[in-house]
Amino acid sequence: xxxSQQAYKVQRQEYVEAAPRQRQVxxxxxVTKGEKALWAMAGIMIFAMALLLVxxxxxxxxxxxxxxxxxxxxxxQAKVTQQLKVESDSLSSPERIVRFAEKELGLKLDxxxxxVLP
Numbered sequence: 839x840x841x842s843q844q845a846y847k848v849q850r851q852e853y854v855e856a857a858p859r860q861r862q863v864x865x866x867x868x869v870t871k872g873e874k875a876l877w878a879m880a881g882i883m884i885f886a887m888a889l890l891l892v893x894x895x896x897x898x899x900x901x902x903x904x905x906x907x908x909x910x911x912x913x914x915q916a917k918v919t920q921q922l923k924v925e926s927d928s929l930s931s932p933e934r935i936v937r938f939a940e941k942e943l944g945l946k947l948d949x950x951x952x953x954v955l956p
Contacts, residue, residue: 928934939945 936947940947
């Protein structure tokens, strides 16, 4: 190697060595206390909202069950009312009243003696 080549080589080494080496900086992001508090509050809020949702659904289920129970009682009572109405109609028929009056009370129906009031 001649002198110029050695000078070039030395110059190049100096240039390469002179260039500052860049360090790779690894940025580690730490979670601050404030962020932790915000995340904790958000988690608590979500949990509370979910709990309220489940509680409301439970109340709706209980109310629906009560409504169904009351509806069945209403239907049953409507049947009883219908039966009593039929029985009342049969007991209040004029033919039955006349038969009862003749047999039980010994009364006789005289059509000529009946007066109809307006």
